[in-house]
Amino acid sequence: MVERTEDGSAATRTMAAVAASASGRWHRKLSWRHLFRRHRGPDADGRSSWARGRVLASLAVLTAALLAFPSVVPNRVGRFGSLLETFLPWLGLAVPLLLVLALLRRSATALVALVLPVAVWGQAFGGRFLPEGRGAHDLRVVQHNVSDVNTDPAGTAAALIEAAPDLVALEELTAAALPAYEKALAADYPHHAVEGTVGLWSRHPLADVRRVDIRPAAIEEGWSRGIRSTARTPWGDIAVYVAHLPSIRLGWSGLGSGLRDESAGLLGAALAAEELDRVILLGDLNSTLDDRGLDPVTSRMDRTDPTRQAFAFSWPASFPVSRIDQVLARSATVSNVRTLPATGSDHLPVTADIRLERGSDDSPTAP
Numbered sequence: 001m002v003e004r005t006e007d008g009s010a011a012t013r014t015m016a017a018v019a020a021s022a023s024g025r026w027h028r029k030l031s032w033r034h035l036f037r038r039h040r041g042p043d044a045d046g047r048s049s050w051a052r053g054r055v056l057a058s059l060a061v062l063t064a065a066l067l068a069f070p071s072v073v074p075n076r077v078g079r080f081g082s083l084l085e086t087f088l089p090w091l092g093l094a095v096p097l098l099l100v101l102a103l104l105r106r107s108a109t110a111l112v113a114l115v116l117p118v119a120v121w122g123q124a125f126g127g128r129f130l131p132e133g134r135g136a137h138d139l140r141v142v143q144h145n146v147s148d149v150n151t152d153p154a155g156t157a158a159a160l161i162e163a164a165p166d167l168v169a170l171e172e173l174t175a176a177a178l179p180a181y182e183k184a185l186a187a188d189y190p191h192h193a194v195e196g197t198v199g200l201w202s203r204h205p206l207a208d209v210r211r212v213d214i215r216p217a218a219i220e221e222g223w224s225r226g227i228r229s230t231a232r233t234p235w236g237d238i239a240v241y242v243a244h245l246p247s248i249r250l251g252w253s254g255l256g257s258g259l260r261d262e263s264a265g266l267l268g269a270a271l272a273a274e275e276l277d278r279v280i281l282l283g284d285l286n287s288t289l290d291d292r293g294l295d296p297v298t299s300r301m302d303r304t305d306p307t308r309q310a311f312a313f314s315w316p317a318s319f320p321v322s323r324i325d326q327v328l329a330r331s332a333t334v335s336n337v338r339t340l341p342a343t344g345s346d347h348l349p350v351t352a353d354i355r356l357e358r359g360s361d362d363s364p365t366a367p
Contacts, residue, residue, distance in 0.1 A: 053107020060113040078254020137353035147345035156343040157184035168201040169282035171244040196224025243283035268296025279330040301328040327352040
């Protein structure tokens with residue numbers, strides 16, 4: 001018992017001592033060393049910390065396997081393989097969840113197993129957080145789905161001009177908004193071509209403009225979302241394609257990408273038949289480059305090492321989780337892919353630099 005004093009100092013000292021003792025006990029309980037020292041012996045079922053959490057450890061190994069080999073997930077039913085590949089970086093969110101469960105389960109086995117998905121994710125995507133050097137380039141391009149409900153086409157065009165691109169590809173152009181885009185872009189891009197709802201604006205002359213038929217059989221006549229043009233640049237002729245593949249839908253039955261996949265096959269066939277060596281493809285392909293549904297397209301283009309490119313998520317603009325707006329090239333190198341500030345669209349604009357391969361046809365071409 002503590003005697004009461006007039007100033008209450010003894011009571012104060014006693015309360016402080018009790019608080020310090022409680023704080024020390026809580027600190028010991030919350031420390032990792034104490035957590036596993038206290039529970040390193042058998043639990044109520046006679047299992048040690050190394051024997052507990054084998055299911056969590058198995059889930060960690062499974063996560064690592066899916067990150068490293070997403071193609072093992074079949075695509076025949078529900079196209080779940082494409083669904084996984086579309087959002088593959090986000091599979092890494094399984095790691096912190098499994099970490100919390102491993103700590104609650106006090107499983108040393110699960111904690112050690114988590115090193116595997118962390119290493120695989122870091123190998124696949126960690127490099128995208130590193131700054132990419134802006135080396136020499138020949139062309140700068142902008143790709144943007146401007147949205148058919150965009151209420152500020154002039155402001156959108158002005159925002160794209162700020163990036164100072166040589167080529168501007170737009171999708172979801174409407175008859176009502178097209179004049180505004182033409183007027184806003186005319187001074188900087190005197191050459192342009194439009195087919196259906198897609199268009200290309202260029203600082204360099206355009207020739208051999210034609211429609212690219214990527215319409216799936218189930219879609220009615222009049223649907224036109226592909227265009228091909230020859231850009232006559234100082235480094236020679238370049239075939240420039242602009243495409244907008246059909247949208248995909250996610251439902252209880254899986255990923256509805258049948259129309260998109262069919263359209264990708266048609267675009268791939270057009271790229272395969274292209275006679276010019278240098279090709280640039282700009283478009284809203286409605287998926288990421290990891291999605292096997294785009295293989296007919298990506299297999300016809302030079303594949304830039306994705307681990308050296310930023311994520312540059314472009315959709316949805318309010319909270320981007322995926323880059324479905326793509327810049328691809330053949331006989332050229334795409335670098336410095338990045339997004340621009342939001343416009344009146346539900347997509348963010350994507351810009352990239354392109355370095356052309358040098359060859360015998362690099363002499364300037366007369367307009």
